[in-house]
Amino acid sequence: MTAQVVIFLRAEPGKRTLRRLDQAVARNLGHRRQTLVFLHGDAVSLAVDNCPERWRSPGADRRLELQVCTAAWQRRHPGRQPASGWQRASLVGLWDRLLRGADIDCLVDCKVQPAQPEGTGAEFLIEVSAAPVEPGSTEMLELVLAGASLDAQMQVLFRGAGVAHLDLPDARAWQQLHDFELARLFHAAGARPEGLMPALPSIGLDSKAMAALAHQARAVIYL
Amino acid sequence: MTTSDAWIEFDGRRVALDAEGHLANPADWSPAVAVALAERDGVGLGDDHWWLIEFVRDHYHRYGTVPLMRQAIMAWRRASGDDTIGSRELYRLLPDGPIRLACRYAGLPAPESCI
Known part of the structure; x- marks a missing residue:
C-alpha cells in the first residue's frame, strides 16, 4: 500500500494534538486517501496503547497504516513491542513515501505543516526550531540523514531555539551535512547574537528570505 | 583463533561480542581484532577494506554517527580521485552489507538508528 498522505508526529501528543490527529485521520480516510500515521521522537509513546477503535471502521484499515520509528521506539521502550495495530518502520521507508509523492498532512501542534501548494521546488525544507535535547537532537539528525x-x-x-544546534557540541554531528554536501544549511539571522560565528557553517536569512524558502519548497517539515 | 557466538579468542586473549557480533567493549579494538572479526565472517582484509574501516572509525569519532553509504562513496571518490566509484564497489568489498560489516570490523557498536 502506498501512502498518499503521511501524518508525521514527533512531539508527545497532548489532548489537543490527539484531537487534531483524530480529525486528520478521519478526514483523509473520509476522502478515501491512503494514510500513514508515522510516529517519531517522543510521539512513539502513542504506540504503547492499541490504536483507537474508531480508526478501525469497516474498510478503513485497508487504507490506514500506523508506523512507529524503530530506533525511537527502541530507545524509549527497549525489549517491548508496539501495541496492536502499530508496526515498526524505518525513517528511510518514510522518506521513500515522501519522495514518491505522498503529501504531509497538517498537525499544527506537532509543527508539521502541509506542503506549500505553491511549492514547485525539488527540495524539502526541514525547519529545526526545537532545542538540542537528547535523544531528540540525534533523532532530528537521523531524519535528515535518512532523507540524504x-x-x-x-x-x-535552524530558527528559534533550534539555532543552538549551530554551536558546539551539538554542531559536531550536524557538521556532516555540510562536509558531505547532504543539505544546504540556513539559520534565522536574528536568532543569534550578533558577531558570534556559528561552529556549523550556515547562511543567515532574514524573515522575508525564510518565508521565500518555505514558499518554494516541495514540502516543509517542522521539527 | 577460535570463536563462538559470544566471543573470539586469539593470541591467548578472549574478546567478548554482543548479540550482533560487534565488540561488546569498543576499547577492545585493534587491527588484529579487526582481522579476527573479518576472518570469522570468511573475509580477508585488503587495502580497500582497511580504507573503509579507517573511514568509518574516523567518521564515527568525528561526528558521532555511522556514515551513510552515500558518504562512504563520496569519501572514497575524494580519496582516490576516481569519480566512477559507487555502491557496487562497496558491495564488492563486503557483499553482505558494506557499512554494517565495516562498523563491525572497525569495533563500532551496531548502528541503533533505522537508516
Missing part, C-alpha cells in the same frame, strides 16, 4: 540516504534534496533551516 535516498538522495533527497534538502535544506535545513
